[in-house]
Amino acid sequence: MALDKMEKLHLEDKMIQTELCELEGIPLTKPVYSIWDQVWNFKARPDDLLIATYAKAGTTWTQEIVDMIQQNGDTEKCRRASTYRRHPFLEWYMPEPAPNGYSGLEIAEAMPSPRIIKTHLPVQMVPPSFWEQNCKIIYVARNAKDNLVSYYHFHRMNKALPDPGTMEEFMEKFMAGKVLWGSWYDHVKGWWKAKDKHRILYLFYEDMKENPKREIQKIMKFMEKDLEQEVLNKIIHNTSFEIMKENPMTNYTKDFVGLMDHSVSPFMRKGVVGDWKNYFTVAQNKKFDEDYNKKMADTSLVFRAEL
Numbered sequence: 001m002a003l004d005k006m007e008k009l010h011l012e013d014k015m016i017q018t019e020l021c022e023l024e025g026i027p028l029t030k031p032v033y034s035i036w037d038q039v040w041n042f043k044a045r046p047d048d049l050l051i052a053t054y055a056k057a058g059t060t061w062t063q064e065i066v067d068m069i070q071q072n073g074d075t076e077k078c079r080r081a082s083t084y085r086r087h088p089f090l091e092w093y094m095p096e097p098a099p100n101g102y103s104g105l106e107i108a109e110a111m112p113s114p115r116i117i118k119t120h121l122p123v124q125m126v127p128p129s130f131w132e133q134n135c136k137i138i139y140v141a142r143n144a145k146d147n148l149v150s151y152y153h154f155h156r157m158n159k160a161l162p163d164p165g166t167m168e169e170f171m172e173k174f175m176a177g178k179v180l181w182g183s184w185y186d187h188v189k190g191w192w193k194a195k196d197k198h199r200i201l202y203l204f205y206e207d208m209k210e211n212p213k214r215e216i217q218k219i220m221k222f223m224e225k226d227l228e229q230e231v232l233n234k235i236i237h238n239t240s241f242e243i244m245k246e247n248p249m250t251n252y253t254k255d256f257v258g259l260m261d262h263s264v265s266p267f268m269r270k271g272v273v274g275d276w277k278n279y280f281t282v283a284q285n286k287k288f289d290e291d292y293n294k295k296m297a298d299t300s301l302v303f304r305a306e307l
C-alpha cells in the first residue's frame with residue numbers, strides 16, 4: 001500500500017475514535033466529549049422540536065413521522081435530504097478528515113426554523129436553553145431487551161462504535177450502563193419523571209408498532225397539526241418499516257458510508273417487538289429480569305417486551 005494511503009487510513013482510524021470517555025458518569029465518544037461545552041451552551045429556539053431517545057429506540061421512525069406531519073404528507077419534500085441531514089443530531093460530532101465529518105451543532109445553527117433536532121442525551125444533560133425556551137419534546141422509549149439487541153447489532157455494523165464483543169459481553173455492559181449514552185434504565189426513568197414538569201410527549205415503540213395510526217395522531221395533536229384522513233393514511237404508509245427500509249433517505253445508506261456496513265447488519269434490521277427471544281438464553285433472561293426488577297423498582301414506568 002502506498003505510504004500516503006496508509007497514513008490517511010491511520011489518520012481516519014484515529015478520527016473515528018471508538019474509545020469512550022465518561023462525562024458525569026455517561027460514556028460519550030471522544031469527539032463528542034471534546035465539544036461538550038458547546039453542546040451545553042447550545043441556543044435552542046422556542047419553536048424547536050426535540051426528538052429524544054435512548055439509541056435504537058425508534059428515533060429514525062419518529063423523525064420521519066414528524067417530518068411527514070410538518071410537510072403535510074408531502075413525500076417529495078421529505079426526500080429533500082437524508083434523515084441525518086434533515087434533522088441535526090445535536091451532540092454528534094466527527095471532525096474532518098474522518099469519513100462523513102459532521103457537526104450537529106453547525107448544522108443546527110445554520111438551519112432555518114422550525115427545526116427538528118435529534119438527541120440521545122439523558123435528560124440531565126439536555127442543554128438548559130431547551131427548558132428555558134419551553135421547547136416541545138417527543139421522547140420515545142423501547143423495551144430494554146429489544147433495545148439491547150438492536151444496539152448490539154448496531155455496534156457490529158458501525159465502525160464508529162466500540163466492538164460489542166459477544167452478545168453475553170454486550171449484555172453485561174448494557175446492564176452496567178457502560179455503553180455509549182449510558183444506562184438505559186436511568187435514561188427512560190429520567191425522561192419519564194421530566195414529562196410531568198415539561199412539554200414532553202412520552203411514547204413507546206411497542207405502542208407505535210401496535211397501532212401506528214393512534215400514535216401518529218398523538219404526535220399530530222402534540223404538534224398542533226390537523227391533517228385530512230387521506231394525508232394521515234399516506235403518513236402511516238410511508239413511515240412503515242417496509243417503506244422506510246427501501247427509502248434511501250431514511251435507511252442510512254447515504255450517510256456514514258465506510259463506517260456503517262449494512263452487509264453485517266442493516267440499519268433497518270427487523271423493526272419488530274420481541275426479537276430478543278431469538279438472542280437471550282433462558283439463563284441470560286433470568287439474570288436480566290432479576291437485575292431489571294431491581295433497577296426499575298422505583299418507577300411507575302411499564303414496558304411491554306412482546307405484543
Ligand SMILES: Nc1ncnc2c1ncn2[C@@H]1O[C@H](COP(=O)(O)OS(=O)(=O)O)[C@@H](OP(=O)(O)O)[C@H]1O
Nearest residue numbers: 055056057058059060061150240241268269270271
Ligand atoms: N418504520 C419503522 N418501524 C419499525 N421499526 C423501525 C422503523 N424504522 C426504524 N426502525 C427500527 O428502529 C431501530 C433503529 O432505531 P433508531 O432509529 O433509534 O436508531 S438510532 O439510535 O437513531 O441510530 C431499528 O430496530 P431493529 O430492527 O430492532 O434493529 C430499526 O429497524
